[in-house]
Amino acid sequence: MITVTDLRKVYRQGKKEVVALDGVSLSVPKGSIHGIIGHSGAGKSTLVRCLTLLDRPTSGSVNIDGTELSSVRDSEIRAARRRIGMVFQHANLMDSRTAAGNVAHPLELVKTPKDTVRTKVAELLKLVGLEGFENAYPSQLSGGQRQRVGIARALASDPDVLLCDEPTSALDPATTDEILDLIQDLTRRLQLTVLIITHEMHVVKRVCGSVSLLAKGRVVEAGELADVAAELDSKLARALLPLPASEPIKGALQAGPVLEILFSGESAKEPVLTSVARHFDIDLNVLAGSVETLGGQQFGHLRVQLADHADYDAVLGYLRDRGISAKLADAADRSDESDFASDTADFAVETGDSK
Numbered sequence: 141m142i143t144v145t146d147l148r149k150v151y152r153q154g155k156k157e158v159v160a161l162d163g164v165s166l167s168v169p170k171g172s173i174h175g176i177i178g179h180s181g182a183g184k185s186t187l188v189r190c191l192t193l194l195d196r197p198t199s200g201s202v203n204i205d206g207t208e209l210s211s212v213r214d215s216e217i218r219a220a221r222r223r224i225g226m227v228f229q230h231a232n233l234m235d236s237r238t239a240a241g242n243v244a245h246p247l248e249l250v251k252t253p254k255d256t257v258r259t260k261v262a263e264l265l266k267l268v269g270l271e272g273f274e275n276a277y278p279s280q281l282s283g284g285q286r287q288r289v290g291i292a293r294a295l296a297s298d299p300d301v302l303l304c305d306e307p308t309s310a311l312d313p314a315t316t317d318e319i320l321d322l323i324q325d326l327t328r329r330l331q332l333t334v335l336i337i338t339h340e341m342h343v344v345k346r347v348c349g350s351v352s353l354l355a356k357g358r359v360v361e362a363g364e365l366a367d368v369a370a371e372l373d374s375k376l377a378r379a380l381l382p383l384p385a386s387e388p389i390k391g392a393l394q395a396g397p398v399l400e401i402l403f404s405g406e407s408a409k410e411p412v413l414t415s416v417a418r419h420f421d422i423d424l425n426v427l428a429g430s431v432e433t434l435g436g437q438q439f440g441h442l443r444v445q446l447a448d449h450a451d452y453d454a455v456l457g458y459l460r461d462r463g464i465s466a467k468l469a470d471a472a473d474r475s476d477e478s479d480f481a482s483d484t485a486d487f488a489v490e491t492g493d494s495k
């Protein structure tokens with residue numbers, strides 16, 4: 141279990157102070173994967189450095205399974221770090237060593253007996269699906285295989301926590317999914333506590349049980365995936381269930397108000413649109429839609445235009461009475477879907493022909 145409480149990191153640049161982390165709190169239970177998403181400069185790398193003790197926080201605490209990292213003495217830092225496995229964007233392997241040699245390295249550093257190293261390395265390479273590749277050099281491996289070696293190396297010290305910093309950003313979509321599935325499988329099998337730092341919403345959707353959105357050093361939204369996705373106005377929901385830009389239809393019969401509707405759980409299975417059409421005796425047009433299963437629940441996000449004579453207030457009330465989030469879409473909702481424009485593009489890759 142990782143618990144971060146009110147973590148602050150202030151850098152000094154001459155007389156100027158840069159607040160990189162401004163009171164970050166989060167909690168990740170054992171056996172689960174938490175995503176940290178945020179734009180460039182949000183404080184993600186600083187958070188990683190504070191969690192791995194490469195940087196000392198200005199204040200606040202980081203607790204891993206009962207050990208308070210912020211009070212670890214300098215002489216104990218190396219031992220404390222061994223409880224945290226790190227997976228990087230590029231596997232950062234030593235080119236002169238084989239796959240086995242790379243995985244063995246952290247064990248050799250702490251003078252593990254040779255026989256134990258050999259057995260452990262074989263087990264770890266098998267665990268990450270690289271049996272038979274022991275003697276391959278990094279230049280003979282694909283990007284995904286190199287990342288597998290990096291994961292095996294991160295697990296060599298039997299860590300409680302796996303900290304993955306953009307683990308798939310350098311990989312193609314299919315390999316990304318293979319590596320994410322491996323991380324998910326290892327999390328379950330080894331009961332790891334996993335934090336994934338990413339700027340890709342796809343990573344969050346595929347493997348994270350919970351997520352925090354970091355902006356300007358603060359957690360601005362956070363929660364279980366299914367909970368944050370159910371908040372129509374949240375940035376995370378809009379990034380998890382993105383709608384493409386759409387123009388309202390301007391024909392004589394369909395110049396009416398545009399609504400945004402978010403179905404979740406049971407309501408996602410109901411024929412709600414037809415029941416609105418029947419109840420109010422109106423036509424409606426779906427302008428854009430996105431359907432996903434997130435955190436084991438089904439979600440649907442729709443932009444719908446009502447007939448021009450429709451009483452949208454009554455329709456909104458009807459939907460909300462049935463537990464469905466709905467609102468009048470404003471111009472911004474219809475053009476620029478979310479702050480995560482690039483992540484929306486990642487979705488396009490995910491659902492497009494390349495997969």
Ligand SMILES: Nc1ncnc2c1ncn2[C@@H]1O[C@H](COP(=O)(O)OP(=O)(O)OP(=O)(O)O)[C@@H](O)[C@H]1O
Nearest residue numbers: 151153158159160179180181182183184185186187
């Ligand atoms: N050593 C440092 N000295 C001064 N300021 C720093 C230092 N490291 C980071 N910062 C500042 O702290 C803020 C957060 O930076 P950080 O690198 O943690 O963001 P990030 O979310 O990781 O961004 P990116 O995705 O681009 O790596 C930025 O304003 C950055 O300029």
